Amino acid sequence: MSKTIVISGHPNLEASFTNTVILDGLQTQLDDVSVRRLDRLYPDYQIDVEAEQAALLEADVIVLQFPFYWYSVPALLKKWVDDVMSFNFAYGPEGNKLKGKDFFLSFTIGGPEESYDPQGYNHFTIEQFIYPLQQTAYLAGMNYHKPVYTHRMVYIPGVYNELDEVQARARAHTDRLVSEIRRVTESDERLLRNFVHQWFAKFDVLSDDEKYFTQFLASDAVLSTPEGNFKGHEGFSEWYSNLKATFKSGCEHLVEQFTMKPSEQGYQLELRVRLKAETFMESVFKGETIDLNVNETWLVSTSDGEIKIQDYQVVPMS
Ligand SMILES: Cc1cc2nc3c(=O)[nH]c(=O)nc-3n(C[C@H](O)[C@H](O)[C@H](O)COP(=O)(O)O)c2cc1C
Secondary structure: OOOEEEEEOOOOHHHOOOHHHHHHHHHHHOOOEEEEEHHHHOOOOOOOHHHHHHHHHHOOEEEEEEEOEOOEOOHHHHHHHHHHOOEOOOEOOOOOOOOOOEEEEEEEOOOOHHHOOOOOOOOOOHHHHOHHHHHHHHHOOOEEOOOEEEOOOOOEOOOEOOHHHHHHHHHHHHHHHHHHHHHHHOOHHHHHHHHHHHHHHHHHHOOOOHHHHHOOEEEEEEEEEOOEEEEHHHHHHHHHHHHHHHEOOOOEEEEEEEEEEEOOOOEEEEEEEEEEEEEOOOOOOOOOEEEEEEEEEEEEEOHHHOOEEEEEEEEEOO
């Protein structure tokens, strides 16, 4: 079972009408959840970095829960991000402590949906405003998921909205977030994300255990790669020997983006992978250290929980 940690970035939940409802709902609906109320823990904004990092290490799913303030997170949550996502924790040579954790942004917004549009008075979409947080998740190697947010959540008696309306929207918001968390942690998506990470971990060492790979390849799988097109297990073998003669063991494949959609046989995975590797003098790279991005598209089937890659395309990004 997955453990969820919710970082509540509201600066004063005593005065909240909607974030409190969401936090209460998450605590009721999720089995293994802990909420860190930054307003109570750090009224003086002095974040206990060690305690926060220890709490994150225990979690599988991290949710940042906040009201949208000035097109961003409240200052208290920004301070938390600045202090906690530190060098060699969230980034840097040993900064892999959050890698592979599932990351959700969950927030309440005052303005109406139509205002967050090039034609509206807020000009930009919500997705554009939150790019910095999305990229923060990518840099830390976390699995960034579609954000969950709700508009028209400001309540000023007699001016904006009715209390029962905003609180009903807060409950609907909670239900959506809970079902997204369940979808990610209990589903084919979880299975496939883990699979992709394991696959590339094996590629990192360029293991001699070729069977590890072929067990997941359909016997007529088609591989289209920059090194040429290959077919089936024999084709994989040829391609893999080629890679082993090019790259030194100990390279790094970082899965920077992962999206999946249903396809006829199972799923189509779209991956963006960053490859850092040392190469052999005799190879086309002539001993250079390379650092490149590739887009990969895989067609996979998952019948009875058994994963088989049917089609595997690798396209370097120009
Ligand atoms: C300081 C401050 C800044 C805000 N900035 C925005 C904003 O940029 N865009 C927006 O749509 N709503 C904005 N709002 C409205 C809040 O998002 C809204 O009041 C909040 O989501 C309601 O959550 P609560 O009931 O838990 O306090 C702002 C509110 C405050 C107090």
